[in-house]
Each structure stands twice: as C-alpha cells, then as structure tokens.
Amino acid sequence: MVGIGFRKDFAEEFLNSSVLQPSFIEAAPENWIGVGGYWKKLLMQALEKYPLFVHGLSLSIGSPDPLDFDFLRKIKSFLKETQALVYSEHLSYAKCDNAHLYDLLPIPFTYDAVDHVSERIQQVQDLLQQKIAIEIVSYYTPVAPEMTELEFINAVLKKSGSDLLLDVNNVYVNSFNHHYDPYKFIDGLSVENVSYIHMAGHLKIADDLIIDTHGEAIIDPVYKLFEYTMDKLKKDVPVLLERDFNIPDLADLQQEIRQLAQIKKTALKQKSYETA
Amino acid sequence: MKLLETTWNHQSELAIFCRTGRYNPIPGVNEKHVSQYRQLVYNVVDDTLQSAFPLTHHLLTPKEWDGLVNDFFSSHPCQSPQIWTMPKELWAWVANKRSPLLKKYPFLDELLWFEWLEIELFMMEDKTTACKPEGNLKKDKLVLNPEHHLKHFTYPVHLKNAKYITPSDKGHYFLMMHREKVTGKVNFTNLSPFLARMLEILSEKPFTFKELIEQTSTEFEVATDQQLEEDVIQFLDNSVRSGLISGFQ
Known part of the structure; x- marks a missing residue:
C-alpha cells in the first residue's frame, strides 16, 4: 500500500480526477475535527473511496505539560467516525508552558524523558484502546542529550511498546544535519516495531543544514535509503507520500507513488515477506 | 511526572525562544541552527493569521502587523490544539487587552471579529x-x-x-x-x-x-x-x- 497525505490544497482536484491513485489517504485530525460544510463533504467523499490513516500534530507526547485528555477523546471519536486504520503521532513536543507552538520541537534525549514519554504513550494507547505508531521527527539541534537519538528512540519503543512510524526522509535529514550514517542508523533501529513508513522531500538551506519541508519531490538518496530499509524490514508495511507545500501536478505525485510502489514490489519479490 | 526539573526547564527554554525570539543558552544546543525553530514556529503562526485576517493584514502597516503577531504570540499562550481556530484567540486577545492599535484603528477588534466569523461559519459543524x-x-x-x-x-x-x-x-x-x-x-x-x-x-x-x-x-x-x-x-x-x-x- 502506498498512500498520500490528504491536503485541502489539492483535495478537490484529487477527488474529481483519476490521476492520483493512492491505496489510502492520511489526514491530521487537528485539521478535520469539528469541521463541517464544504471540507467535511470532501473528506466524506474521500472516505467513500479510500481507507484513512490518522496522523496527529498537536498531542505533544513529549511535552512537560499534562496530556490534553479532552482533545484525545475528540481524536478517539474522530477515529471511530472515520473508521481510521491507524493513529500515529510524533516523538516530539508542540506545547509547553500551557502554550501551543504549532510545530514539532525536539525532546531532550535523556533517561527521564524516555520514562516520561513512554508513560504518556501508554496512557494514550490505554485511552484509545489501540496501539499507536510514533514517528521519528527531523530535528535541527539536540537539546541537552544524555544519549544518542538512536538510543533514545529504541528505548522509548522498548519501554512504551508502541509501533514505530519510520520517516525515512527524516532519518536522511537528521543524518546530514548531525553527521551520522543513515544506513547504520537503520541497522541499529528496532525495525520489528516499524508498522508504517513516511516518505517526503526536503530543502537544503545551507551547506550544513537540511529542513524537512515536505515541499519538494523525494530525492534519489532518500529513495535508496527507502530501498535499503525495505530490505531490512523483511515485511510489507504501508508507505505514505507526504507533500504539504509547493504542490506539483498530481501526475508528478502519482509518479512518486508509482516509484515507491515499485521499490516495495521489487523488495517483496526478493525475499519472503510478511504481508501487511 | 517522571520528567526531571532540568529537562523540563530545557524544554521550556526552547519553547520560550520559539514564542519570543529571546534565547537563553541551553546545554548541547547548536546555537547556529536553533534559530530555525523560532523561524519555523513564527512563520506558521504568521501565515495562519495572514490567511485568516487578509483585511486586517492589508489595513495595518508591515511594522504594525509584525508587532501585533509578535506581541500576541509571545504574551498569549495559545490554547487551541487546532491551528485553524487559533486566529479566534488573536481577536479575543486584541479585544480584551485593548491593544494600542485600537487607538489608531478603533474598529480593529470588530474587523478581526468579522473576519473570524466568516471562517467560523465556513468551517462550523453541519447543523440540520x-x-x-x-x-x-x-x-x-x-x-x-x-x-x-x-x-x-x-x-x-x-x-x-x-x-x-x-x-x-x-x-x-x-x-x-x-x-x-x-x-x-x-x-x-x-x-x-x-x-x-x-x-x-x-x-x-x-x-x-x-x-x-x-x-x-x-x-x-x-x-x-x-x-x-x-x-x-x-x-x-x-x-x-x-x-x-x-x-x-
């Protein structure tokens, strides 16, 4: 399965043509909860055709602030209403000191943060009565680290028991920004936890910095890393193409979907995989 | 709460920097790249408010607009987890705080309210x-x-x-x-x-x-x-x- 992020920017064109042919769509609950009218109609039209994966933005799993259980209950209703297949969130924080920041900030890679985040993931899973997938985020600076990013992620996965949403582009971006080998990172990851993959483009804004924009096409080195990841996984998992800005012709997005599907297909032929 | 006070403080310092642009050194942080966070957060908030309030954005000078967005975001803790409803908080903040801009534009709170109402109505849940x-x-x-x-x-x-x-x-x-x-x-x-x-x-x-x-x-x-x-x-x-x-x- 290769899906596409359902964006308002191209929702109408997507639904009124057959150019883009994803296996599923992904949407952020924050953009759709409590929404009616025109957008609700389009979402309902989309749900008649495609299964939904839900990918949260604002739950702020890694925040020092208390979890927002009222909002979490709204998410639970949304998951039920849309019959969503998956709910994922970010291994980051987006709220602090009782103020939302509307972007993903890096959690300090510390031992106490592992305990804190893991406990909160379990609380979320308990309330939702389902496992969630937690995404590796891109980050532009570490914050008071006591361990490596890889050790932090693996420790959270082990302690929380959550699934991993592996954003291969984020691994590439982080490896560039923080000078490590992305292949070794994939080798060291608890790949048995991977249940979902994100793929996207990025923007190099300086000789030593890449920003995860979701506004460009996927580049070849990220496709290669994806290919390597699929070989390591030994199982088929859903893959999402994220494109949030600078939206190209839908035919170009379909080409990217096709390329991702082809890489998956080739990898599946080579080995005896579990099917997802 | 399993988070230590030091970790909490580091997270808070980064968040404060994103909201205000005022940076207090945090251990282990790449000071060259940390500015990206302030820029990314501010751009998201600014873009959202510009889209929500095109008439107000057109009315104010660039300096007034930037001052408004900066004052709002640095002094007001945004409460909504849904960014599309955040502009309502700017309207309420301007109206309740009696922003100095109201002296020059006494109708500013009503203009913001009018613009927000259109969004609210367009987005509101269906009623039958x-x-x-x-x-x-x-x-x-x-x-x-x-x-x-x-x-x-x-x-x-x-x-x-x-x-x-x-x-x-x-x-x-x-x-x-x-x-x-x-x-x-x-x-x-x-x-x-x-x-x-x-x-x-x-x-x-x-x-x-x-x-x-x-x-x-x-x-x-x-x-x-x-x-x-x-x-x-x-x-x-x-x-x-x-x-x-x-x-x-």
Whole structure:
C-alpha cells in the first residue's frame, strides 16, 4: 500500500480526477475535527473511496505539560467516525508552558524523558484502546542529550511498546544535519516495531543544514535509503507520500507513488515477506 | 511526572525562544541552527493569521502587523490544539487587552471579529433542521437556516474598505451571514434594525410571515402597512432563494 497525505490544497482536484491513485489517504485530525460544510463533504467523499490513516500534530507526547485528555477523546471519536486504520503521532513536543507552538520541537534525549514519554504513550494507547505508531521527527539541534537519538528512540519503543512510524526522509535529514550514517542508523533501529513508513522531500538551506519541508519531490538518496530499509524490514508495511507545500501536478505525485510502489514490489519479490 | 526539573526547564527554554525570539543558552544546543525553530514556529503562526485576517493584514502597516503577531504570540499562550481556530484567540486577545492599535484603528477588534466569523461559519459543524423545501411564503411557517451568524457591529467593517473607515462611521450595523447548504459558501446580508430583529425572532423558532411582521412591528411601534408587507415579503423571497431561509413547516 502506498498512500498520500490528504491536503485541502489539492483535495478537490484529487477527488474529481483519476490521476492520483493512492491505496489510502492520511489526514491530521487537528485539521478535520469539528469541521463541517464544504471540507467535511470532501473528506466524506474521500472516505467513500479510500481507507484513512490518522496522523496527529498537536498531542505533544513529549511535552512537560499534562496530556490534553479532552482533545484525545475528540481524536478517539474522530477515529471511530472515520473508521481510521491507524493513529500515529510524533516523538516530539508542540506545547509547553500551557502554550501551543504549532510545530514539532525536539525532546531532550535523556533517561527521564524516555520514562516520561513512554508513560504518556501508554496512557494514550490505554485511552484509545489501540496501539499507536510514533514517528521519528527531523530535528535541527539536540537539546541537552544524555544519549544518542538512536538510543533514545529504541528505548522509548522498548519501554512504551508502541509501533514505530519510520520517516525515512527524516532519518536522511537528521543524518546530514548531525553527521551520522543513515544506513547504520537503520541497522541499529528496532525495525520489528516499524508498522508504517513516511516518505517526503526536503530543502537544503545551507551547506550544513537540511529542513524537512515536505515541499519538494523525494530525492534519489532518500529513495535508496527507502530501498535499503525495505530490505531490512523483511515485511510489507504501508508507505505514505507526504507533500504539504509547493504542490506539483498530481501526475508528478502519482509518479512518486508509482516509484515507491515499485521499490516495495521489487523488495517483496526478493525475499519472503510478511504481508501487511 | 517522571520528567526531571532540568529537562523540563530545557524544554521550556526552547519553547520560550520559539514564542519570543529571546534565547537563553541551553546545554548541547547548536546555537547556529536553533534559530530555525523560532523561524519555523513564527512563520506558521504568521501565515495562519495572514490567511485568516487578509483585511486586517492589508489595513495595518508591515511594522504594525509584525508587532501585533509578535506581541500576541509571545504574551498569549495559545490554547487551541487546532491551528485553524487559533486566529479566534488573536481577536479575543486584541479585544480584551485593548491593544494600542485600537487607538489608531478603533474598529480593529470588530474587523478581526468579522473576519473570524466568516471562517467560523465556513468551517462550523453541519447543523440540520426539519423543513420542506417548497411552501407558501405567506401562509407556512418559515425555517431559518441554522448555519448562520446574526451580528451587530458599531463600525461598517462589512461595508467599507477598512482603510476608509473613520470615527464618524460609528453607528449600528446589522449583518446576517449564512452558509449555503450545497456549496458551503458564506453569504453576507446587510440588514436594517427591523429585519435584524425579525430574523432574530425567527432564529428562536419557525414563524409565519404574518406572525413575524406583527411581532416585529409591535416591538418597533410601527404600523404594518402594505408597503412594509411588500418589502418584507420581497426580503423573505430573496432569503429563500439565497438559502438564508431553509424551507417551510
């Protein structure tokens, strides 16, 4: 399965043509909860055709602030209403000191943060009565680290028991920004936890910095890393193409979907995989 | 809470930097790259507010706009986890804080409110009401579209280019906004006080044309003559066509 992020920017064109042919769509609950009218109609039209994966933005799993259980209950209703297949969130924080920041900030890679985040993931899973997938985020600076990013992620996965949403582009971006080998990172990851993959483009804004924009096409080195990841996984998992800005012709997005599907297909032929 | 105070403080320092642009050194942070976070967060907030308030953005000078966004985001803890509703918090903040910009633009809080109301109505959850699409305008009870906002303004923010609104424009303005069922578009209807009150009555429950005009005329202490009846019928007829009146009972 290769899906596409359902964006308002191209929702109408997507639904009124057959150019883009994803296996599923992904949407952020924050953009759709409590929404009616025109957008609700389009979402309902989309749900008649495609299964939904839900990918949260604002739950702020890694925040020092208390979890927002009222909002979490709204998410639970949304998951039920849309019959969503998956709910994922970010291994980051987006709220602090009782103020939302509307972007993903890096959690300090510390031992106490592992305990804190893991406990909160379990609380979320308990309330939702389902496992969630937690995404590796891109980050532009570490914050008071006591361990490596890889050790932090693996420790959270082990302690929380959550699934991993592996954003291969984020691994590439982080490896560039923080000078490590992305292949070794994939080798060291608890790949048995991977249940979902994100793929996207990025923007190099300086000789030593890449920003995860979701506004460009996927580049070849990220496709290669994806290919390597699929070989390591030994199982088929859903893959999402994220494109949030600078939206190209839908035919170009379909080409990217096709390329991702082809890489998956080739990898599946080579080995005896579990099917997802 | 398993988080140590030091970790909490580091997270808080980064968040404060994102909100205010004031950076206090945090251990292990790449000081060259940390600025990206302030820029990314600020751009998201600024873009969202510009999209929500195009009229206000056009009215204010770039310096005034940047000052407004900066003051708001650094001093107000945004409460909504849904960014599309965050602009409502800017309106409330300006109105409650009595922003200094209100001295130059005394209608600014109403302009922000007007712009927010359109978003709120466009996005609001669907509301349904039981009624027949066809009926007799003069005999049947009329059902108001529940997807509406009926508001009173003291400045004509819905009628005039904001750059040309002056203190002498202060008065009473009534606006009905409703969402079209099929397209989801928001329609605007400027109202006389009489029609505004009549629609307010109709928003409580369905009434016939006769009941509506009698009750409103009594309240306004005006005689119900033929001209008034014809004008109201014309208005109601247009309201059925525009979808402001959903149907009949």
